[in-house]
Amino acid sequence: MKPNETLLNTLLVDNNKKIMFTDEEIGDEHIMTSVDTPMRDDAFEMSDEEKMAQIEYHFRQIMETLGLDLKDDSLKGTPKRVAKMYVKEIFSGLDPKNMPSVALFDNKYQYNEMLVEKNISFYSNCEHHFVPIFGKAHVAYIANGQVIGLSKLNRIVQHFAKRPQVQERLTMQIAKELQKILGTEDVAIMIDAKHLCVASRGVKDDTSSTITSYYGGKFQDDATKAEFLKYIS
Numbered sequence: 005m006k007p008n009e010t011l012l013n014t015l016l017v018d019n020n021k022k023i024m025f026t027d028e029e030i031g032d033e034h035i036m037t038s039v040d041t042p043m044r045d046d047a048f049e050m051s052d053e054e055k056m057a058q059i060e061y062h063f064r065q066i067m068e069t070l071g072l073d074l075k076d077d078s079l080k081g082t083p084k085r086v087a088k089m090y091v092k093e094i095f096s097g098l099d100p101k102n103m104p105s106v107a108l109f110d111n112k113y114q115y116n117e118m119l120v121e122k123n124i125s126f127y128s129n130c131e132h133h134f135v136p137i138f139g140k141a142h143v144a145y146i147a148n149g150q151v152i153g154l155s156k157l158n159r160i161v162q163h164f165a166k167r168p169q170v171q172e173r174l175t176m177q178i179a180k181e182l183q184k185i186l187g188t189e190d191v192a193i194m195i196d197a198k199h200l201c202v203a204s205r206g207v208k209d210d211t212s213s214t215i216t217s218y219y220g221g222k223f224q225d226d227a228t229k230a231e232f233l234k235y236i237s
């Protein structure tokens with residue numbers, strides 16, 4: 005996806021210190037309150053089955069409120085389908101038990117350059133409208149003695165995507181998790197994504213995309229950052 009850096013959607017995340025919006029028009033609703041997903045203390049007291057039963061009940065109420073006839077063959081299964089999709093698929097990343105297990109390997113071949121995994125596809129959902137955010141994540145790190153299986157980079161991106169999200173937080177959560185797992189600050193992330201809350205409703209701009217980035221440790225050096233950007237361009 006070629007970034008279209010319209011002022012409306014371009015934003016930069018500068019290493020957790022501050023978030024710079026290049027245009028105030030980004031909208032009041034696009035506010036991230038913390039790097040951690042805001043969760044209640046009792047978030048996991050209910051089982052998945054109990055959650056699905058609750059969501060099924062409440063989603064049926066929403067559909068009925070909209071005037072839909074839930075006796076229709078095409079609609080009657082929807083509340084149950086939505087409940088299962090929320091808990092088991094698109095919001096399964098809220099539950100820490102679903103975090104992918106990650107094995108590290110000794111960096112026996114002494115590869116000390118950066119490793120870049122680019123164009124990792126992901127699907128997430130905007131926490132302000134509950135409609136999709138989708139795009140590509142580019143992830144890089146410089147090994148500090150240990151390396152990670154390549155597919156685990158995809159799985160970590162996808163785990164944090166399976167939450168109601170804002171793109172800035174998604175970027176930070178992937179970066180912080182990789183830094184923790186790999187034991188190094190030397191992690192870079194760039195995410196280029198489309199937000200259907202911008203494309204299909206509201207301002208209905210379906211050509212812009214949103215870019216967020218994180219540069220930790222050595223990636224703050226201009227030459228290292230430039231190398232990363234060259235690989236993903």
Ligand SMILES: [Zn+2]
Nearest residue numbers: 130132133201
């Ligand atoms: Zn939104």
